[in-house]
Amino acid sequence: EVQLVESGGGVVQPGGSLRLSCAASGFTFDDYAMHWVRQAPGKGLEWVSLISGDGGSTYYADSVKGRFTISRDNSKNSLYLQMNSLRTEDTALYYCAKGLLGFPGVPDYWGQGTLVTVSS
Amino acid sequence: DIQMTQSPSSVSASVGDRVTITCRASQGISSWLAWYQQKPGKAPKLLIYAASSLQSGVPSRFSGSGSGTDFTLTISSLQPEDFATYYCQQANSFPPAFGGGTKVEIK
Numbered sequence: 001e002v003q004l005v006e007s008g009g010g011v012v013q014p015g016g017s018l019r020l021s022c023a024a025s026g027f028t029f030d031d032y033a034m035h036w037v038r039q040a041p042g043k044g045l046e047w048v049s050l051i052s053g054d055g056g057s058t059y060y061a062d063s064v065k066g067r068f069t070i071s072r073d074n075s076k077n078s079l080y081l082q083m084n085s086l087r088t089e090d091t092a093l094y095y096c097a098k099g100l101l102g103f104p105g106v107p108d109y110w111g112q113g114t115l116v117t118v119s120s
Numbered sequence: 121d122i123q124m125t126q127s128p129s130s131v132s133a134s135v136g137d138r139v140t141i142t143c144r145a146s147q148g149i150s151s152w153l154a155w156y157q158q159k160p161g162k163a164p165k166l167l168i169y170a171a172s173s174l175q176s177g178v179p180s181r182f183s184g185s186g187s188g189t190d191f192t193l194t195i196s197s198l199q200p201e202d203f204a205t206y207y208c209q210q211a212n213s214f215p216p217a218f219g220g221g222t223k224v225e226i227k
Contacts, residue, residue, distance in 0.1 A: 105211030
């Protein structure tokens with residue numbers, strides 16, 4: 001059974017940093033691209049970032065480019081999102097999601113999310 | 121960037137009704153479209169990928185169609201557990217944008 005468990009969320013002041021983690025199990029982690037997708041309170045889904053299975057390719061939404069860094073440690077079956085220069089508009093529930101085999105741009109399994117609140 | 125527009129933003133329907141949701145891409149995306157269902161307080165669930173391929177375990181009352189810029193998600197006979205918000209997502213190019221969502225409510 002695929003399991004994705006996010007952690008690392010919390011309250012941070014504008015301009016601060018936070019590192020999210022996602023522990024994966026139930027599948028061969030390094031075979032799959034991985035996503036971060038966020039959802040502001042009461043709003044829709046916003047794709048944030050993707051990393052290829054080998055970690056060699058990364059992609060970002062314009063809204064986070066230059067501030068967020070996605071990475072993975074395949075030896076630990078873990079995905080990360082380093083978030084710097086946080087803004088109030090980054091407040092959201094952050095989901096880790098696994099890419100569908102053959103369709104890496106499609107998240108098929110999602111974690112339950114970790115809440116990031118950016119507030120002074 | 122490709123923009124995704126869903127309509128309607130909400131729909132009221134009864135159990136047993138046929139419900140159709142539309143998604144339009146700002147430029148052609150071939151069949152690179154997925155549909156998700158999200159219930160309150162829960163993570164999204166993939167229903168359909170490649171415009172019309174049903175994800176494993178998803179009931180056959182859900183179907184998808186379309187290519188290019190215009191796509192539809194159809195629920196052939198709405199069940200109580202289908203009341204939720206539905207999102208489309210293009211996977212043709214980065215960033216893989218989501219539509220704004222369609223809330224299916226009980227009439």
